[in-house]
Amino acid sequence: MTTSVTSGLxxxxxxxxxxxxxxxxxxxxxxxxxxxxxxxAGSLDEPDDLPGLxxxxxxxxxxxxSTRSADAIAEALDDRGVALRATVNRHAVILTCTCLSEDxxxxxxxxxxxxxxxxxxxxxxxxxxxxxxxxxxxxxxNPAMRAAETLQQLLYGAAHPYGRPAKGxxxxxxxxxxxxxxxxxASRFAPATLSIAIVGDxxxxxxAARVAQAFNGWSRSAGPSREVPPVPRHTSRQQVMIEMxxxxxxxxxYGFTSISRLDPAYCSHWVMNTILGQxxxxxxxxxxxxxxQGMAYYAFSSFDPSLGPxxxxxxxxxxxxxxxxxxxxxxxxxxxLGRDGATEKELQETRQFLIGSIPxxxxxxxxxxTFLQTAEFFGLGLDYDRQLPALLRAVTLEDVRQAAAGxxxxxxxxxxxxxxxxxxxxxFGEASPxx
Amino acid sequence: xxxxxxxxxxxxxxxELHTAPLVSVWCWYRVGSGDELPGRTGVSHWVEHMNFKxxxxxxxxxxxxxxxxxGGSWNGYTWIDQxxxxxxxxxxxxxxxxxxxxxxxxxxxxxxDECESERTVIISELQGxxxxxDQLLDTEVTATAFRAHPYRHPTIGWINDLRSMSRDxxxxxxxxHYVPGNATLVVAGDVDADDVLRxxxxxxxxxxxGPPPPRLRPAEPHQIGERRVLLEREGTTAYLKFAWHAPAxxxxxxxxxxxxxxxLTGAKGLNIWSSFRGTPPQRRARLYTSLVExxxxxxxxxxxxxxxxxxxxxxxxxxMEGVSLSSLEEAAVREIERVRAQGLTEExxxxxxxxxxxxxxxxxxxxxxxxxQLGYFEIVAGPGYFDTLASRVRDVTAAQVADVAARRLAAxxxxxxxxxxxxxxVEGPLERKE
Numbered sequence: 044m045t046t047s048v049t050s051g052l053x054x055x056x057x058x059x060x061x062x063x064x065x066x067x068x069x070x071x072x073x074x075x076x077x078x079x080x081x082x083x084a085g086s087l088d089e090p091d092d093l094p095g096l097x098x099x100x101x102x103x104x105x106x107x108x109s110t111r112s113a114d115a116i117a118e119a120l121d122d123r124g125v126a127l128r129a130t131v132n133r134h135a136v137i138l139t140c141t142c143l144s145e146d147x148x149x150x151x152x153x154x155x156x157x158x159x160x161x162x163x164x165x166x167x168x169x170x171x172x173x174x175x176x177x178x179x180x181x182x183x184x185n186p187a188m189r190a191a192e193t194l195q196q197l198l199y200g201a202a203h204p205y206g207r208p209a210k211g212x213x214x215x216x217x218x219x220x221x222x223x224x225x226x227x228x229a230s231r232f233a234p235a236t237l238s239i240a241i242v243g244d245x246x247x248x249x250x251a252a253r254v255a256q257a258f259n260g261w262s263r264s265a266g267p268s269r270e271v272p273p274v275p276r277h278t279s280r281q282q283v284m285i286e287m288x289x290x291x292x293x294x295x296x297y298g299f300t301s302i303s304r305l306d307p308a309y310c311s312h313w314v315m316n317t318i319l320g321q322x323x324x325x326x327x328x329x330x331x332x333x334x335x336q337g338m339a340y341y342a343f344s345s346f347d348p349s350l351g352p353x354x355x356x357x358x359x360x361x362x363x364x365x366x367x368x369x370x371x372x373x374x375x376x377x378x379x380l381g382r383d384g385a386t387e388k389e390l391q392e393t394r395q396f397l398i399g400s401i402p403x404x405x406x407x408x409x410x411x412x413t414f415l416q417t418a419e420f421f422g423l424g425l426d427y428d429r430q431l432p433a434l435l436r437a438v439t440l441e442d443v444r445q446a447a448a449g450x451x452x453x454x455x456x457x458x459x460x461x462x463x464x465x466x467x468x469x470x471f472g473e474a475s476p477x478x
Numbered sequence: 479x480x481x482x483x484x485x486x487x488x489x490x491x492x493x494e495l496h497t498a499p500l501v502s503v504w505c506w507y508r509v510g511s512g513d514e515l516p517g518r519t520g521v522s523h524w525v526e527h528m529n530f531k532x533x534x535x536x537x538x539x540x541x542x543x544x545x546x547x548x549g550g551s552w553n554g555y556t557w558i559d560q561x562x563x564x565x566x567x568x569x570x571x572x573x574x575x576x577x578x579x580x581x582x583x584x585x586x587x588x589x590x591d592e593c594e595s596e597r598t599v600i601i602s603e604l605q606g607x608x609x610x611x612d613q614l615l616d617t618e619v620t621a622t623a624f625r626a627h628p629y630r631h632p633t634i635g636w637i638n639d640l641r642s643m644s645r646d647x648x649x650x651x652x653x654x655h656y657v658p659g660n661a662t663l664v665v666a667g668d669v670d671a672d673d674v675l676r677x678x679x680x681x682x683x684x685x686x687x688g689p690p691p692p693r694l695r696p697a698e699p700h701q702i703g704e705r706r707v708l709l710e711r712e713g714t715t716a717y718l719k720f721a722w723h724a725p726a727x728x729x730x731x732x733x734x735x736x737x738x739x740x741x742l743t744g745a746k747g748l749n750i751w752s753s754f755r756g757t758p759p760q761r762r763a764r765l766y767t768s769l770v771e772x773x774x775x776x777x778x779x780x781x782x783x784x785x786x787x788x789x790x791x792x793x794x795x796x797x798m799e800g801v802s803l804s805s806l807e808e809a810a811v812r813e814i815e816r817v818r819a820q821g822l823t824e825e826x827x828x829x830x831x832x833x834x835x836x837x838x839x840x841x842x843x844x845x846x847x848x849x850x851q852l853g854y855f856e857i858v859a860g861p862g863y864f865d866t867l868a869s870r871v872r873d874v875t876a877a878q879v880a881d882v883a884a885r886r887l888a889a890x891x892x893x894x895x896x897x898x899x900x901x902x903x904v905e906g907p908l909e910r911k912e
Contacts, residue, residue, distance in 0.1 A: 050499075072497045075839050117761030122829055124745060124836025126759045141843075143836050170773060177715060177776035177799045184714040184899075186609050288902075289712035291605035323542035337595035340603035360606045362598075392543055399549020399568050402499050406566070406844040 051429050052405065054415055055247040061262045062235035065254045066415050066425070067247040070408055074144045076243030076250075077408040078151060080158055081416045084231030085134040087204045087269050087350075095211015096227055099175060099219050101129030101136055104228070106167035108160045111153070113167055119153050127154070133205060134350055135420065136231075141409065144244040148253060155257035158232065163224045175216050182210065186461035187360070189285045190296035193459035197281050198300050198354055203272055205351060230266035234258065238419045240412040271351030274300050277455050285461040293363045293462025297373050298356040301450045304348040304421050310434045311442035312346060312355075312450070317393045318385045318443070319376065319451070320344025320357060327376045328357060336372065338365050355450055363463045370460075374453040381451030384444030398432045479852065480671040481861070484679060486687030487659025491852050492674045493666040495845050501667035502566040502849040505579040506857045508662075509655035511633040512558040512695060512787070518643055520635015521651045523556040524600055528648055529563065530554070531592045534585035536578065538592070544574060557750070558629050559786045560857045561655075566846045569668040573677050579663065580681035583656050586649075593645040601641075604634045611713050611897045612794065619895035620790065622707045623721045627698040629789055658682060660690035662856050666849035695787060698723070705893040713899030716797035718775075718806055720814075721893045722886055724791040727784035727859040733870045734878035735791065735886065736782055740830035741822050741879070742814075743780030743793065747837030748867065750783055751850045759833055764826070765793065768813040773798055774806050786858050791886070803896050814887055821880025834871045 054068040089096040105127050107113040120127055123146040130137045138158060142150040182188040192208045199206030210216070237258075241250045277300075302312055320326040324333060325343035332342035342359040357377070361369045385393075405411050405428065418427040480492040510522050532538035545552045550567025563582060565575045607613045617632045624630030634640075663682070665674050701723060725731035739745075744760025760766045760778070769775040774797070781792040797806050822830075842848045855864035 070497065072495075073839050073843055075836075075843065114762075121744070121759045121762040122832060124759050124833035124840075126744075126757055128756060141840055143839060146836075170771065173773055173798050174770075174776040177796060180714040180799055181796070184611065184712075287712070291608045292602065294609075322546060333599055334595070337598040338602065340599055340606055360602060360609075362602060362605065392546060396546040396549055399547070400551070401549065402568060403549060403551060403566060406498060406500060406846065408843060 052411065052415070054425050055251065056425055057251045059234070059255050059258065061258065063254070063258055064238040064419060065251045066238065066240045066419060067245070067250045068240070068242045068411055068415060069245065069247055070243055070411065072408065074244050075141055075408065076144050076147045076241060076245050077139065077141045077412045078154060079137060079139040079240040079412040079416055080154060081135050081137045081238050081240070081420065082158070082232050083134060083236040083268060084136045085132050086207065086209055087133050087271065088227070088231050089204070090223075091202065092215070093211070093219060093223060094207040094215050095175070095209070096219060096223055097136060098131045098210050099171065099216060100224050100227055101131045102171040102175060103163055103167055103224065104129060104161045105138070105157045106171065107162040107164040108156045109162055110160070111156055113164060116153060116157065119149065123150060125150055131209060137416070139409070139412070147245055147250075151253055151257050158237070159258070159261050161228060163221050165221060168221055168224070172216060172219065175210060176213050179210050179213055179216065182208070186287055186290050186292065186294040187358070189287070189461040190294040190459045191356070191358075193283055193285060193461070194296035194298050194356060194457055195354065197283060197457035197459060198298060199274060203274070205271070205274070231268070233263050233265035234261055236265045238416060240415045240419075242408040242412045242415070274352045276300065277457065280454055280456055280458070282458040283460070285459065286464055287461055288463050290462050292360050293366050293460055295359045295361065295366065295369060295373070296356060296459045297370070297456055298354050299450050299456060300352045301346060301355045302348050302352055303350060304353070305350070306348070308442065308446055309348065311438050311446040312348070314390065314393050314397065314435070314438050315380070315385070315443050315446040315450075316344055316346035316355060317397060318389050319380055322393055322396060327380065328359070328373065331372045331376055332359055332369055336368070338362070338369055338372070342369075366460055366462070370458065374456075377451045377456065378453050380447045384440060384447055387440060390438070390440050390443060394435050394438060398435050401428055401431055480675070482675055484658065484683055486683065486685055487657070487690070488682050488685075488687070489662040489856070490675065490678050491662065491664045491856060492669070492671040493848055493852060494669060494671055495666055495848060496668050498845065499569050499668050500566060500845050501569045501572050501575065501665065501669055502564065502845045503572070503575040503579060504562055504564045504664040504849045504853045505582065506560055506562045506662045506664065506853045507655055508559070508660050508690065508857055509561055510557050510559045511631060511635070512628045513655070513693060514628055514631070517639055518647055518651070519631040519639045520600070520633070521643060521647055522561050523633055523635065524596065524640070524643070525648055525652050526554050526556045526561050527596050527600060528588055528593065528652070529582045529586050531596070532587045532589070533581035534587065536581050538587070544578060545571065548574065556633055558633060558789065560854070562853060564846065564850070572665070572669055572674065576677050576681045580685065583658065583661060583682070584685045586652055588645060588649045588652065590645050593648055597640060600634065601637065604637060604640065607634065611709070611711065611715070612717050614711075615709055615717050615719050615895045615897045616792070616794075618707045618709060619719045619721050619792075619893050622705050622895070623723070623790055623893040624698055626696045627787065628695055629787070654691050657690060658685050658687040662853055664849045664853040664856070666852065667845040698788065701891050703890050707893070707895045709895070709897045710900050711897070712902055713897065715799070716803050716899055717897040718795040718797060718803055718810070719895040720793045720810070721790040721895070722891055724782055724789050726786060726788045727863065729788070731882045731886065732784065733874050734882040736834065737827060737830045737871065737874045738822070738879050738883055739780040739782045739791065740833050741826045742817070743778055745830060745833035745837045746780075747834070747841040748784060749841040749847060749851060750854070752841065752847055758837070762829065764813060764817060764822075765810065769795065769806070769809055772809070774801050774809050784855070784858050803898060807894065818884045818887055821883065822876060824876050827874070827876040827879055831871055831874065835868060838867055838871070
């Protein structure tokens with residue numbers, strides 16, 4: 044088979060009788076298939092007093108069902124070289140894997156069983172709990188993670204679902220019980236919250252029929268999903284320093300809340316963020332901090348809009364003695380773009396870059412599956428890859444100026460720095476603590 | 479696959495793949511940190527950085543933006559045997575990408591100011607890596623496992639060498655190693671092989687070809703006793719690492735060892751470029767069932783990659799919260815000794831081989847990865863090797879696996895590293911809001 048995606052995607056979408064959406068894209072790159080099952084069941088739907096529940100569920104959902112033991116699932120996956128992954132974000136739990144085409148039927152059956160009927164065996168809960176606590180302890184020793192999680196808290200507040208650490212806290216993980224997992228699964232895992240993308244060396248019609256068979260007879264309804272609570276818009280600057288005395292390098296996380304993915308100004312913001320911190324090595328930020336000042340190996344911004352207003356986050360890792368200088372450089376670039384907007388040349392080259400990069404975004408079966416699931420989740424259309432060029436071409440200099448003005452203002456920035464104490468004195472003008 | 483050699487010695491590999499309107503161009507040089515002398519460690523990687531900083535015909539400020547015009551991405555990496563540069567972009571970019579690589583091979587600027595500016599960028603890269611205790615431990619274990627061979631120092635170099643090297647050191651290294659006869663150009667994607675050859679000839683044929691520099695690598699003496707390294711620094715988590723001397727890609731032990739690793743820790747495939755893809759299938763793997771499932775470790779990872787000369791086979795473990803390094807090490811050693819004494823079951827070997835067969839397919843899931851694999855194996859193992867991977871895995875027997883385990887994982891041949899976390903020196907709440 045030599046199915047090609049040289050002129051854009053040609054997915055087939057079907058809604059099963061129980062409400063499950065199936066999207067199939069045939070590709071012929073290699074004899075492999077990617078299966079991506081996305082449930083609308085993210086950390087947003089966790090009880091407020093159990094942060095990390097969705098993440099925990101992702102660790103244990105594939106460790107036993109009513110009819111398959113953890114060992115039997117392990118055997119089925121390992122025998123076929125398949126690594127099943129559960130990723131959890133604010134709005135989705137995604138079970139995904141890639142298998143050989145010849146193993147598609149078997150692996151789909153395992154996946155369907157895991158998704159529909161997890162048993163959450165107590166011994167598996169205890170093992171995965173200990174692992175999760177170890178992972179949280181590792182995060183606590185990771186300056187990049189500490190800065191990023193602290194920034195999320197500053198931006199959204201510790202109680203907001205967007206402000207909580209995805210894995211939860213040691214305290215919350217210690218409190219998770221089997222019934223919490225089962226209740227969460229019962230309320231959010233249902234045919235109508237499931238969208239399955241299948242991409243690879245498989246016939247669309249056959250794949251859809253196999254999915255219908257695997258999920259046959261599953262008919263329950265989901266509980267209501269929670270609305271994204273209001274997101275604060277900060278009017279003043281906040282800065283936090285996290286002391287990690289033995290670390291050689293400080294990590295800076297600097298950011299703002301921005302817009303929802305559904306906002307009509309999405310493409311303007313995408314272009315704006317690319318100019319600020321993506322183009323080339325990392326846009327204007329890397330030009331300044333890495334290329335002109337030689338201060339950091341990485342300096343970039345990322346923009347992660349979701350159902351609610353997602354964050355725009357700037358990251359840089361610098362010598363502890365350069366923290367102040369790096370923050371000043373970020374302030375300068377953020378201030379300039381927010382105040383003056385971009386140049387015509389930047390707009391042209393960024394639009395050309397983003398339009399030209401669409402085939403590259405669809406280079407692997409996995410990236411196609413992710414792209415199709417995003418289009419499905421936000422209702423962007425099956426032909427979104429074909430819509431994108433026109434949407435990007437329509438972005439004007441004034442659109443970019445407005446996007447930048449709406450988000451980028453150093454006097455409203457939230458800043459978290461994790462690293463040795465020398466960074467603290469340099470960056471926040473305080474005396475170093477006695478050692 | 480088409481293969482050709484220009485008169486100046488440049489080797490060209492072309493794989494037509496008409497599945498997406500993309501082209502991936504990789505230019506490989508047979509030089510890495512294993513070719514560096516004491517005092518100049520890290521020079522290959524620093525040279526890689528400098529080769530993004532302008533050439534005679536691509537001014538510094540235009541280096542960025544050329545590939546982006548075609549929607550492309552670009553990057554490069556350096557490791558012990560190789561330095562490589564990649565662009566993947568819309569297929570219309572082909573000629574431009576070949577022009578960039580020809581410029582990079584022959585006309586790098588190495589302006590003194592740019593060399594200085596990059597010095598601190600690379601020191602920042604090194605220090606960022608040292609924020610990770612596991613990486614810190616890896617550097618120490620590797621340096622302890624080797625006595626003579628230059629694989630002992632980290633690819634990024636030792637900090638004092640990064641502080642003291644000069645622009646002339648960089649430029650001299652560049653001129654010595656960046657000659658056509660020391661390079662392989664790989665092109666994969668929606669291209670016509672004849673067209674690629676014509677264009678490659680246009681851009682590269684005029685580059686003078688000196689002889690490739692000889693590889694001068696002192697052989698590593700046999701290890702005759704266990705070596706240990708202990709790091710104690712502030713941290714939250716304990717890490718344990720084993721390293722054994724591994725067979726080189728061409729050694730007959732390599733594929734049995736690869737199957738052994740798959741059975742111990744799960745099959746990763748053989749693509750270093752995509753090795754960030756996450757956890758391998760390992761739930762039935764020996765060290766997973768004996769250490770992770772028994773609550774002693776929260777993760778286990780094995781690492782065996784094809785290299786030109788014998789490098790290391792690593793097994794890395796993260797101790798579960800509350801588990802001591804000594805009890806974790808004891809359990810790990812017990813399991814390894816069991817494998818050394820009894821070998822693996824036929825079923826385990828069969829599973830490991832099936833995993834590897836699948837992972838070799840997953841390793842080449844894009845034009846970028848296909849081109850990477852062609853170039854990687856050409857550089858570390860030579861022509862023809864890549865095509866034989868699947869059959870060499872298939873031919874491995876349980877007896878061969880038992881034999882390499884018994885011989886190569888012996889106690890006197892290992893290096894053991896501990897990272898033991900020291901309590902935090904920060905008292906009270908860690909965060910201060912201002």
